[in-house]
Amino acid sequence: QVQLAESGGGLVQAGGSLRLSCAASGGTFTGYAVGWFRQGPGKEREFVAAISWAGGRTSYRDSVKGRFTISRDNAKTTVYLQMNILKPEDTAVYFCAGDLYGSGSSDPSLYRIWGQGTQVAVSS
Numbered sequence: 001q002v003q004l005a006e007s008g009g010g011l012v013q014a015g016g017s018l019r020l021s022c023a024a025s026g027g028t029f030t031g032y033a034v035g036w037f038r039q040g041p042g043k044e045r046e047f048v049a050a051i052s053w054a055g056g057r058t059s060y061r062d063s064v065k066g067r068f069t070i071s072r073d074n075a076k077t078t079v080y081l082q083m084n085i086l087k088p089e090d091t092a093v094y095f096c097a098g099d100l101y102g103s104g105s106s107d108p109s110l111y112r113i114w115g116q117g118t119q120v121a122v123s124s
Contacts, residue, residue: 002027006096009118020081022096028076033102036081038092050104059104086122093117
């Protein structure tokens with residue numbers, strides 16, 4: 001079955017940018033909605049953004065709208081999260097997850113496959 005691996009995290013100054021990648025192996029993202037979630041220190045895992053399979057519709061949590069962009073490549077092997085104007089409150093481990101036949105829910109319990117996470121740290 002499809003496995004996911006995130007990359008692209010790192011340390012960045014507030015106002016800077018990072019581009020996270022979620023690469024699929026053992027298959028493609030065909031049929032999957034893909035979501036990005038994050039978990040900061042001592043916090044619950046929270047929804048960040050998602051892209052549906054059908055129609056490629058995107059959704060974002062309010063706090064990242066206008067700053068983050070989720071996209072996928074033409075081969076359907078990689079999903080990206082472009083993060084601009086980063087803020088210290090964006091500091092977290094970021095996870096990508098797949099929901100077969102999903103429409104891009106914000107509910108993490110609907111996602112059945114998960115990557116290992118990549119650390120993002122934003123300094124003030």
